[in-house]
Ligand code: HEC
Ligand code: HEC
Ligand code: HEC
Ligand code: HEC
């Protein structure tokens with residue numbers, strides 16, 4: 001109240017100095033509506049019009065302003081002068097167009113604004129940009145001022161905080177995500193690298209549809225002859241956290257847990273076996289599979305035949321030979337290439353290296369896990385009837401015994 005008294009005193013003084021004492025501009029026939037709305041500007045309420053409108057010399061009813069543009073306002077609102085020194089001024093403020101937003105006389109809204117909340121902003125800004133399918137919470141509420149200062153600020157776009165900080169005003173929980181071991185660099189930099197702060201056609205106001213959003217920085221992923229369905233569907237977020245993770249490659253879960261979260265039956269199977277193949281034991285399904293897709297069957301990284309029988313070629317089994325001796329089936333006679341031999345008769349050669357009926361490794365070995373030593377599988381699907389051909393294997397001190405659906409019980413000794 002004190003301040004008002006002082007200001008009005010100053011106003012009256014100023015008016016007196018100019019010799020422009022109010023002569024009753026508001027009458028029932030002239031400017032009758034001024035001062036009738038809920039919020040009336042201080043000096044207008046005091047009915048001193050001529051503090052702003054100065055009669056032109058020698059003219060009866062022609063006026064000019066006491067001062068122009070923002071100077072008129074700042075003459076009384078001295079404390080607002082500081083904002084004109086900020087680095088980033090809202091264009092109408094920089095232009096001195098205070099009356100673009102504030103009615104100098106009166107209004108139905110607080111601060112004699114010309115509109116309420118976002119409706120004010122939409123008098124100059126295209127409303128459509130803020131009313132896309134997915135609207136950000138505070139924008140939907142019309143609370144533009146929770147992020148923007150309407151006048152000026154030290155930050156671009158008159159943001160209340162720098163663009164890399166503004167989001168944490170409300171999403172404080174996301175600060176925690178930045179503490180995780182792996183943070184995607186654009187997330188660390190600023191959230192608006194991917195999200196529109198106002199509204200967007202995509203979920204979470206993403207700037208681009210998924211997965212194209214990811215491709216803008218990572219190139220196209222998952223284009224392969226044999227695609228992995230979740231990748232082909234563009235569901236990158238099924239495996240990668242969009243922001244950060246304690247697992248390498250921003251994976252949602254570590255090691256085999258990730259794969260078994262969808263391949264549950266297989267997870268169950270593997271957990272029940274006594275022998276896990278080396279890379280599976282190490283949790284590295286990706287040693288053999290490309291999780292995004294590949295040009296080989298079963299999204300394998302290298303060649304490995306689907307067939308039971310096929311003519312032998314070392315390249316056909318390139319997958320296994322990435323890690324194992326590729327000469328294992330090349331020589332009919334050996335005492336060192338393999339333990340799968342009877343004396344010096346190479347039984348790998350015998351079974352595998354045939355034309356046309358060479359047997360694939362998968363006719364005896366299971367690539368993931370089994371309950372028999374040497375990754376010998378219990379059975380193998382055979383023929384078009386999908387008959388499960390039994391493969392029972394016993395490891396002996398100097399060899400092994402095979403009770404299989406292919407031939408009578410046989411033993412080999414080294
Ligand atoms: C705080 C300064 C200020 C005071 C006090 C003031 N005016 Fe104004 N008035 C303005 C400004 C600034 C404009 C120009 C508005 C614009 O350009 O949008 C204006 C415009 C006008 C106009 C022309 C445009 C319109 O709004 O129709 C009239 C008429 C007017 N004022 C009358 C009055 C009367 C009568 C009073 C006193 C009851 C008064 N003004 C008090 C600042 C003031
Ligand atoms: C002659 C002095 C004077 C001039 C010139 C003046 N004002 Fe005011 N203004 C006041 C007074 C007095 C108040 C009432 C103070 C209060 O309520 O704290 C006020 C109140 C306001 C308020 C509301 C503030 C609040 O906290 O509620 C706004 C907004 C405002 N003025 C904007 C303007 C704008 C924009 C201009 C220029 C067009 C302007 N004023 C010019 C004296 C002036
Ligand atoms: C883009 C619209 C816009 C423009 C242009 C604008 N204002 Fe404001 N002003 C606002 C809004 C919105 C508020 C209410 C802020 C709030 O809710 O805290 C406000 C509040 C105010 C207030 C009262 C509250 C305070 O912060 O002290 C004053 C005084 C004021 N403005 C003066 C000015 C002056 C002087 C200018 C020109 C230099 C100006 N405004 C230009 C939108 C605007
Ligand atoms: C009187 C007209 C007017 C109103 C009302 C208005 N703006 Fe603006 N605003 C502009 C103009 C002009 C620009 C310059 C850029 C442009 O042409 O879009 C601008 C630019 C901006 C910018 C970009 C930064 C800059 O300064 O170039 C932001 C952010 C902004 N306005 C926010 C708001 C918000 C929030 C509101 C509501 C509180 C609002 N504006 C109301 C006229 C207005």
Ligand code: HEC
Pocket residue numbers: 118121122125130136138139142143144145146147148157159163166192197198
């Ligand atoms: C959650 C915070 C937030 C809210 C709420 C918000 N903005 Fe913004 N706004 C931003 C950020 C951040 C930028 C900078 C975007 C960029 O640099 O890409 C921005 C930029 C702008 C711009 C300039 C760039 C452009 O997109 O044209 C305008 C204009 C603007 N905002 C107006 C508004 C209006 C109007 C509202 C209310 C309807 C609003 N903003 C609400 C955060 C917000």
Ligand code: HEC
Pocket residue numbers: 134136137138146147166167168169170171191192195196197203204205
């Ligand atoms: C003023 C508070 C506030 C600020 C600042 C803020 N947000 Fe929000 N944000 C919200 C609210 C409220 C929701 C809605 C929450 C809900 O629906 O559970 C939300 C939701 C979101 C969503 C989820 C939308 C969806 O469809 O699931 C995203 C993404 C988001 N904000 C991003 C941002 C970004 C990026 C920034 C910084 C530019 C930001 N927010 C700043 C309040 C804020």
Ligand code: HEC
Pocket residue numbers: 167168171174184186187188190191192193194195203204206210237242243
């Ligand atoms: C590299 C792009 C990218 C960046 C940068 C980014 N996000 Fe996201 N954000 C996404 C994607 C993609 C989704 C949707 C994920 C989904 O559907 O599970 C999302 C979802 C969200 C959601 C809604 C779901 C949730 O996780 O709560 C919020 C809130 C969110 N982001 C906030 C932020 C904040 C805050 C930042 C800055 C720290 C940020 N985002 C930075 C890509 C990004």
Ligand code: HEC
Pocket residue numbers: 184185186193194213214215216217218236237240242248249250
């Ligand atoms: C604005 C650019 C940008 C966007 C958009 C983006 N990323 Fe990234 N991402 C990066 C950068 C930069 C790195 C760190 C690069 C590196 O270390 O090789 C990274 C790292 C990653 C990593 C870890 C790679 C590694 O070698 O550790 C994965 C996984 C990833 N992003 C997936 C995604 C997914 C999924 C999306 C879509 C939601 C996405 N990214 C969107 C820029 C982006």
Ligand code: HEC
Pocket residue numbers: 211214215218221222228230231234235236237238239240249251286291292
């Ligand atoms: C089925 C789970 C899964 C899906 C879905 C998936 N990824 Fe991956 N992604 C992985 C795994 C696992 C790795 C780590 C591979 C490794 O360590 O060799 C990876 C690695 C990455 C990398 C690091 C570089 C590289 O190629 O090794 C990027 C970038 C990446 N993914 C982006 C994406 C994008 C973009 C999408 C969506 C189009 C996507 N991913 C979908 C599982 C997935």
Ligand code: HEC
Pocket residue numbers: 226228229230238239258259260261262263285286289291297298299
């Ligand atoms: C989000 C769910 C999901 C996750 C996570 C997932 N997959 Fe898959 N995967 C599928 C679906 C769906 C199929 C197609 C149906 C099927 O064969 O079960 C598939 C098929 C496969 C196939 C057979 C491809 C073919 O052409 O027959 C392999 C191999 C595979 N996934 C390996 C992996 C590996 C390795 C991981 C872990 C890096 C993994 N998957 C994680 C959903 C998933």
Ligand code: HEC
Pocket residue numbers: 256259260263266277279280283284285286287288289298300304305306362367368
């Ligand atoms: C040593 C290489 C290797 C590793 C490591 C590996 N796989 Fe495989 N995977 C294969 C081969 C070879 C096939 C094709 C099997 C066949 O044709 O009999 C296959 C087939 C699959 C299939 C297709 C369905 C099926 O049972 O034939 C899925 C799903 C699969 N793997 C998931 C995984 C998961 C999950 C992991 C990690 C726990 C994993 N693989 C680790 C080699 C591997």
Ligand code: HEC
Pocket residue numbers: 277278279287288304319320321322323324361362365367374375
């Ligand atoms: C990424 C490397 C890798 C690939 C590819 C791979 N393996 Fe292995 N394999 C291993 C490791 C590691 C062991 C464990 C070695 C050890 O314990 O001495 C192992 C063990 C074996 C064993 C048991 C050896 C023993 O002496 O107990 C057999 C049999 C086997 N692999 C067959 C295969 C077949 C068949 C393929 C192709 C489908 C294959 N592996 C592909 C890494 C691989």
Ligand code: HEC
Pocket residue numbers: 317320321324325328329337338339340341348351352359360361362363364365374376399400
């Ligand atoms: C007819 C069944 C059969 C076929 C087909 C077969 N293996 Fe074997 N393999 C065995 C047996 C049995 C052993 C165990 C030998 C021992 O330790 O007594 C073995 C052992 C191995 C070993 C352990 C090292 C060694 O040589 O003793 C590797 C590696 C291996 N096989 C890889 C392969 C690869 C790769 C293929 C396909 C090119 C293949 N196997 C095809 C039965 C087979």
